[in-house]
C-alpha cells in the first residue's frame with residue numbers, strides 16, 4: 001500500500017526517545033523547553049509553547065486571547081474540524097466564510113462580507129479570524145490582518161500544514177507562516193501525517209508575552225507556583241484560572257527535536273516529488289483531465305492536491321487508486337456540510353468551497369515516498385485518465 005502521507009522515523013529519533021525513557025523525566029523534564037526553544041529559533045517567533053495536540057494548541061491560543069461564550073470565530077469552510085471545534089469548545093459562535101476555489105484558502109471578499117455580517121448581527125466581546133495555511137501554502141496573512149484591524153478582530157493562523165512555509169511576493173517583503181508577524185498567534189500540529197511528528201502534539205506560537213503566559217497557565221490546569229512567597233512551603237501551588245491538562249511530554253518533545261532538525265530537508269524532498277508530478281501531469285493526456293496545484297516558492301507541500309476537471313471523476317479516481325493499493329484522501333469536506341454544523345448553512349452560499357471540494361484529491365507526497373512508488377502513482381493515474 002502506498003499511503004498519501006507517512007511519518008519518517010529514523011534511528012536517531014528512536015535513540016532520542018529511548019534516552020528519555022531511561023532518564024528521570026519522561027513527562028515534564030528538560031526536553032519540552034528544549035523543543036520550544038528550537039521551534040522559536042527555527043520559525044523566527046518569540047514564544048513557542050508545546051502542548052498535547054494541534055487541537056489543544058488552537059483552544060489554548062483562542063482562550064489566551066480571551067475567547068469565551070460571547071465571542072465569535074471566523075473559519076474558512078475548507079479545513080479540518082478542529083479549527084472550528086476549538087471555538088465551539090469555548091462556547092463561541094462560529095461563522096464560516098468561503099475559500100478561493102483554486103487553492104481552498106480563505107477568500108478575502110467572503111471574509112469581508114462575513115465580518116460585515118458579524119458586525120451587523122451580533123454583540124460579541126471578542127472576534128478571532130483563523131486563516132488556515134492549507135496544504136502548506138501560506139494564507140494571505142497580511143491581507144487578513146488588515147481586515148482584522150479594520151473590524152477589531154484578532155488573528156490566529158492555523159499553521160498545522162505549514163511550518164517552514166513562506167510567501168515571497170517579490171516586493172521586498174516575505175510573509176512567513178507561523179512567525180506571527182501578521183497574527184496574534186499561530187498553531188502547529190505534530191500528528192504523524194504532519195511535517196514534524198511527535199506521535200501526538202502541538203504548539204502555540206506568539207510574539208505576545210501576555211498570550212504566551214496565559215496559554216502556559218491554561219495548559220496545566222490554571223495552576224501556578226509563582227504566587228508562592230513563602231520559602232517554608234516550596235511545595236505550594238495555586239489554581240488561579242480554569243485550565244486543562246494539555247501538556248506535551250518529554251518523550252514526545254525528544255522526537256519533535258529530532259524531526260525539527262530535518263524540516264527543511266523534508267520540505268526539499270517534497271518539493272522534488274511535486275516537481276516530478278508537475279512534469280508528468282503537464283502532458284496533454286493528463287492536462288485534459290486535471291489541474292495541478294500552483295507550487296510557488298516557499299510552499300511547504302504538506303499535501304499535493306490535484307483537481308479533476310470533470311464532475312464525478314474525483315471519486316472514480318479515488319477507487320481506481322485504491323484498487324491499485326494507492327491511498328489518496330479528500331482534504332476536506334467543507335465544515336458546513338457536517339451534520340453538527342449543517343442546520344445553519346446552505347452549500348450554495350459557498351461556491352468556492354463547493355468547487356474545491358467536488359474536485360480535489362490529495363495524492364501521495366511524503367519524504368519517504370520512493371521514486372519507484374511515485375512512478376507507480378503516475379502510471380496508475382495515467383491508466384485511469386486513458387480509461388475515462
Ligand SMILES: Cc1ncc(COP(=O)(O)O)c(C=O)c1O
Nearest residue numbers: 053054055080082160189190191
Ligand atoms: C488544518 C488542521 N488544523 C488542526 C488540526 C488538529 O491537529 P491535531 O490532530 O494535532 O489535534 C489538524 C490535524 O489534522 C489540521 O489538519
